[in-house]
Structure formats: C-alpha cells, structure tokens
Amino acid sequence: MSTDAWIISGVSVLYLLGCLWVGMRGGKGATDSAVGYVAGDRALGPVLMYFITGATVFSAFSFLATPGLAYTSGAAVFYVLGYGLVGFIPFYFLGPIAAKLGRERGYITQGEMIAGACEHRWLAGTMALVSALSFIPYLALQVKGAGLVVNRLTEGQVPEWLGGAVCYVVVLAYVLKSGVLGVGWTNVFQGVLMMALAWAFGLWLPYKLYGGVGNMFEAIAAAKPEIEGDAATRFLSVPGGRTGQWFVTSGLISMVGFTCWPHLFMKAFSARDDRTLRRTVVFYPTFMVFLVPIFLIGFAGVLFPNPPPNPEQILPHMLMSLDLPALVVGLFCAGALAAGMSTGDAIVHASASILVRDGWITALKRPMSSTAERRAVRILIVILMVASYALAVWYEGDLVRLLLYAYGPVAQFLPGLLVSLLGRRRDGVAVHVGLIVGVVTCVALKYEPSWSPYGVHEGLWGLALNVATLLVVALARGWRPFSPAGGNSARA
Amino acid sequence: MFGTRSKLPHYLFAGHALVAAVCVVGPGYLWWGSNARPFVLGLPWSLVWAILWLISVFVSLLLYEHWTRKCEVERERAEASGKRDP
Incomplete structure (x- = not known):
C-alpha cells in the first residue's frame, strides 16, 4: 500500500477504535435485563435521544447516495429534505401515547404494542417478519456504503468486502456488549463527527472548485440551461432529472415509512419522559440542516472534469482527484463510516429485539426470562448481521433503490399504528x-x-x-x- | 398569547404541518417551489424553498412545545392545589 493509503486506513482505524471505546463503555449503568438492553431502562435523556434519532436517520445513504442523486438528477435530491422535515412530526403526538402504553403494559417494541392494543398476537409476528425483511436490505446498504468508501479512498487496495466487514465487526462488538446505550453514545460521537465533516466539505468543495456556493450554482445553470416547458432540460428546478410522480410519491412513501420505522418508533419506549420525546421532535429539524452541505457536495461534482465510475462515488472520487492531504481524506472516510455505522448499529439492535419480542415471545407465546431474552437478542444480532453482509456483497444495484425498497413494506405499518394508538x-x-x-x-x-x-x-x-x-x-x-x-x- | 384552554394552537399547528407537508413533499413543491430562479444568497429557489419550510417548521414546533409545556405546568399546579384543598 502507498503511504497515503496507510494514513487513510490509520485515521479510519483510529475512528473505529474510538467507536469501540465509546460503545463498550456506553452500556455501563444499565440494568442486566431485557428492558435495560433493548430500551435503556426507559431512562434516555434529551441529548441521547436527539443524537440517537438524528444519527440513526443519517446513514450511508445521506453521505453517498444523496450527493450521487444530486450529481445525476440535480434538484430531485431535495425530496430527501422534504420527507425528513415532516416525517417526524407525527411522533410528537404518537410518541408520548406509545410511551404511556409502554410504561403501563411493559411494551418495548412497536409490534408488541400494536398487537397488544388490537388483541391479536399474530399481528406482532407478521410485523416482526416484515421488519426483518425490510431491515436486512437497509443494513446491507450501510455495510455496502462502508465498504465502498474504504475501497475508493484506499485506491482499491482494501477490497469492499473487507472494509465493510471490519467496520461491522466493531458495530457487532459494542452492540452485543452495551445494547441501546452503546448505540446511543456512539451515535453522539458519530453524529458530531459527521456533522462537522459534512459542513467542512460542503462549504470547502464549492469554494475550491468554483470560488463559492453562488458561483457554483451560476456555473451549473449556465452549463445546463433549462428551457421552459422542456422537462428533459430540468436540473436545478424540481424535480430535476426525475419525473414529478417520482418526486412526490418517493417523498410521500418515505415520509410515511419514516413515521413507522420500528427502530425509530421504539425509541418512544426508551425516553425518560414525554417532554424528552417531544423535545427530540422539536429539535429534529436542526439535524436536517446537515443535509444542505451534503447537497452542496453533490452539486460540486456536476461540472467536475472526469466522472466517477459510479455516481454514488462522486464525493470520494472528487476528494481523491484533488490531491488533498491523506489526513483530510482519512477524516472524510471516518465521517462516511460514522454515517453508515450510526444507522447500522440501531437497525441491527432493533431488528433482533423485534424478532425475539414480537415474533417469539408475543406471536408464538413463548415467554422467556429476562436473561434468556437478552441472550436470544444477541444471537439474532449476529445472524442478522451475517445475512445483511451477504446481501451487501452480492447486491450490485444502486443504494437509493435499495433504500426505497425498504421504505415500502415498513410504510404498511401506518394503519395499524394509527388504529392501535388513536382508534x-x-x-x-x-x-x-x-x-x-x-x-x-x-x-x-x-x-x-x-x-x-x-x-x-x-x-x-x-x-x-x-x-x-x-x-x-x-x-x-x-x-x-x-x-x-x-x-x-x-x-x- | 393563547390561553391554556384554547384549542386554536392545536388547529394552527396541525394546519401548518399539513401545509408544510403539501409544500415540501406533496405537489406544492412542484407548483410553487420548483423553479431554479431567482437565486437567493447564491442558492437556487428550489433549495431555498425547502430551507424556508425547515425554518418555519422548526419555529412552529418550538412555539407549540412552549404552549404545550405551559398547559402541562398549569395542569400540574391545578392537580397539586386540588390535592391540598380536597
């Protein structure tokens, strides 16, 4: 490997060690029970809740696929900001109702709550299956993203399968050890890191390549002139290079899916109190601002002289082509890994908890002791991680398609959610x-x-x-x- | 500004959230926010549109939470005084 590749790998390894340290220590203080492992003893405060929801949502998709979409389809990418902005508002009302039910009846998952409220245990089983089938591609997306970043930034010297494997072994270690608290504290670390790096690159790249953000958009508008009424020429106007139907319906389904994501929704059972839950929603838009520099990064690549092999590699491709110090590239690598891992850890933890609690205990009526439940969740975490890794290595399509696949089935939980909480x-x-x-x-x-x-x-x-x-x-x-x-x- | 018994804040917040959904996810974006021009602070209008809604949703959430909290405090106070004076 070249010296640069060693430095980049070194920074990434330091970041991974940092995650491991934070994640392993994070679980201290939680009780040795299933509620402690899955819901943090229902005692998560506002800072942890803010980062756990924010960093969970910002994933490898945000760091790689979002600039890729801006690069290929221009303003079509703005649908991501739209659905993220309004998709969490229902949680302001539904979250406290669910939390109250959780406290009264001991629920720690969404499926368990819906099945309990509707008095139909098989509903929990179906929801567990659908969740797992949706989570696996979503988790695969994070593994694939991590592998892709490491591979590109080390100039292909670390293969995608190895980069993804190393990152997710770290995730596996702290999720197995510390449960939701490990996920929460690493999300604080990863959230701060990726926000700082996104802003740094989002403002610096347009400045370096065009002399500023305004100059960049003027240059794009001049290079890609739009003719009124000619949809084929659209780029900076919505829906960019996609159709209006794609823009609206992708936004709508993502918004509904966002409200229903089991790994986000079950955080209602983890919050200390209703006020903490409501404040998490109130401050959530401040996390969405982080998408703006991500968009700028994608647009910065539009007029970049030599195109990347794959649109989703536009950011690593630009960084590698600009002859930047290896340390800077390594930091970017750490930021992108943080984005993928902060989502991956929450998903794998939630999906295993859901399969055990909703599938085994609720649907199949196989009660377990708290210790046995914890052990079963841990075993499933390993199985799910291996399945997702296999899919990530095998799948060769684009990341956005994989994410939109996951949103469709999860969105089907909405009627059950509304009926159980409000009916x-x-x-x-x-x-x-x-x-x-x-x-x-x-x-x-x-x-x-x-x-x-x-x-x-x-x-x-x-x-x-x-x-x-x-x-x-x-x-x-x-x-x-x-x-x-x-x-x-x-x-x- | 609003009394804690008023229902108006609920309606205002729900209405604003609905309009925001139509304007950033629904067809409202295509009708009113789609154009690239004018550029505002160097950004195309299509992006500024989403950022303005982001600010607007954040402010409305802040105000609504402030009012909700006020109602909660008043309710807790009423419950406490009810316990003292049976």
Whole structure:
C-alpha cells in the first residue's frame, strides 16, 4: 500500500477504535435485563435521544447516495429534505401515547404494542417478519456504503468486502456488549463527527472548485440551461432529472415509512419522559440542516472534469482527484463510516429485539426470562448481521433503490399504528389482513414495476390497498362507523 | 398569547404541518417551489424553498412545545392545589 493509503486506513482505524471505546463503555449503568438492553431502562435523556434519532436517520445513504442523486438528477435530491422535515412530526403526538402504553403494559417494541392494543398476537409476528425483511436490505446498504468508501479512498487496495466487514465487526462488538446505550453514545460521537465533516466539505468543495456556493450554482445553470416547458432540460428546478410522480410519491412513501420505522418508533419506549420525546421532535429539524452541505457536495461534482465510475462515488472520487492531504481524506472516510455505522448499529439492535419480542415471545407465546431474552437478542444480532453482509456483497444495484425498497413494506405499518394508538374500536384481524395485502402488493409491484400504474411508488399502492382491505374486513366483521354506539366490539 | 384552554394552537399547528407537508413533499413543491430562479444568497429557489419550510417548521414546533409545556405546568399546579384543598 502507498503511504497515503496507510494514513487513510490509520485515521479510519483510529475512528473505529474510538467507536469501540465509546460503545463498550456506553452500556455501563444499565440494568442486566431485557428492558435495560433493548430500551435503556426507559431512562434516555434529551441529548441521547436527539443524537440517537438524528444519527440513526443519517446513514450511508445521506453521505453517498444523496450527493450521487444530486450529481445525476440535480434538484430531485431535495425530496430527501422534504420527507425528513415532516416525517417526524407525527411522533410528537404518537410518541408520548406509545410511551404511556409502554410504561403501563411493559411494551418495548412497536409490534408488541400494536398487537397488544388490537388483541391479536399474530399481528406482532407478521410485523416482526416484515421488519426483518425490510431491515436486512437497509443494513446491507450501510455495510455496502462502508465498504465502498474504504475501497475508493484506499485506491482499491482494501477490497469492499473487507472494509465493510471490519467496520461491522466493531458495530457487532459494542452492540452485543452495551445494547441501546452503546448505540446511543456512539451515535453522539458519530453524529458530531459527521456533522462537522459534512459542513467542512460542503462549504470547502464549492469554494475550491468554483470560488463559492453562488458561483457554483451560476456555473451549473449556465452549463445546463433549462428551457421552459422542456422537462428533459430540468436540473436545478424540481424535480430535476426525475419525473414529478417520482418526486412526490418517493417523498410521500418515505415520509410515511419514516413515521413507522420500528427502530425509530421504539425509541418512544426508551425516553425518560414525554417532554424528552417531544423535545427530540422539536429539535429534529436542526439535524436536517446537515443535509444542505451534503447537497452542496453533490452539486460540486456536476461540472467536475472526469466522472466517477459510479455516481454514488462522486464525493470520494472528487476528494481523491484533488490531491488533498491523506489526513483530510482519512477524516472524510471516518465521517462516511460514522454515517453508515450510526444507522447500522440501531437497525441491527432493533431488528433482533423485534424478532425475539414480537415474533417469539408475543406471536408464538413463548415467554422467556429476562436473561434468556437478552441472550436470544444477541444471537439474532449476529445472524442478522451475517445475512445483511451477504446481501451487501452480492447486491450490485444502486443504494437509493435499495433504500426505497425498504421504505415500502415498513410504510404498511401506518394503519395499524394509527388504529392501535388513536382508534376507539380496534379490529386486529382487519389490521392484520390489511397489512398482509399491503406488503404483498408492495413486494409484487417492486419485482414487476410495469404493473404499477402512473409511475407511483409501489408502497403507496400497497398502502391504498392496505387501508381499503382494513375497512372492508372491519365492516364485514360488524364495524359500523356511524352507529350511535360507535360500532361493534369486533376483536380477534 | 393563547390561553391554556384554547384549542386554536392545536388547529394552527396541525394546519401548518399539513401545509408544510403539501409544500415540501406533496405537489406544492412542484407548483410553487420548483423553479431554479431567482437565486437567493447564491442558492437556487428550489433549495431555498425547502430551507424556508425547515425554518418555519422548526419555529412552529418550538412555539407549540412552549404552549404545550405551559398547559402541562398549569395542569400540574391545578392537580397539586386540588390535592391540598380536597
């Protein structure tokens, strides 16, 4: 390896050691129970909650795929800011209701709560399966992103499979040892690092290449003139290089999916109190500002002389082409790894907890002692990590496609979530049948996109059929929405 | 500004959130925020549109939380005085 590759690898290894140290120490103070391991004894304060939600959402997708989308499709990328901005608002209201239920009935996962409220245990099982099937590609995306960054920045000397493997062995170590508190404290460390680096590169690259942000956009507008009414020439105007349907429906499904993500939603059971939960939502937009420099990085690459081999490599490609000191490139590498790992750790921890709590304990009615539950979660963490790693090594498509695949099935949880938290009559069978129809529709349209009319995201078609099925089944089972009694008491 | 029994803050916040959703995720972006020009502080209007909504949503969340907290404090105080004077 060249000296530069050694320095870059050295900075990345230092960062990984830092994560390991923070993550291993993070779990101190938690009780030796399943609630301690999965929900941090319901005692997370505002700082941990802020970073755990913020850094969890900003992933390898934000650091690699977002600049890649800006680079290829221009203003289409702004949908990311849009859905992130409004997607968390429902949590302001739903979070405290869920937390109250959690405290009263001992819930620590979303599926367990919905199944409990609807009195239909199989609902938890289906939700656990859907969550795991959605989480694996999402986790694979983080592993793939980590491998890609390390590979590109070491000029191909560290293969993608090795870079991804090393990073996720570190994640595995601190998640297994410290549970949600390890995830939380590493997210604080990773969140600060990636925000600082995103701003530094987001402002510096336009300055270095164009003389400033304004000059950069003027240069892009001059190089890619837009003709009024000609959609093919759009770049800086929304929806950029994509269609209006793509922009709106991708934003909508991502917004719904964002509200329903089980690993985010279950943090409602981890917060110290309702005020902490509400403040997490209130300050969440300050984390979204971090997307602006990420966009600037992508736009900085638009007129870059030699194109990268893959659009998602635009940022590492620019950094490698600019003859920067290896230390700076190494720092970027650490920032990108932080983005991927801060999401990956939360996902793997949540998905294993969900499979054990919702699938095994709730759906299959196999009660466990707290110690056995902790052990089962840890074993599943290892299995899920291996499965995601295998998918990351095998999958060769683009990262955005992989993320949008994950959002569709998760968005199907919305009707169940609303019925369980806000409904007066909760028909578990109707919610369950609706969920199955929604997920099957979504997956079928994903694999056969020509069946999806009007270019609408398959998750939205799934959601529409999900709600329609829920209503039809509930009505067939005796629900009368306009009767003075408020309907029957159809329960599973 | 608003009494703790007023329902207006709820409606105002919900209405604002709904409008924000239409304007940044829904078709509102394509109707009103899509153009590249004018450039504001060097940024295209299509990006400025999203940033303005971000600021607006943050401010509305701050105000709503402030009001919610005020209601909570008043409720806690009422409960405490109720306990003292049965």
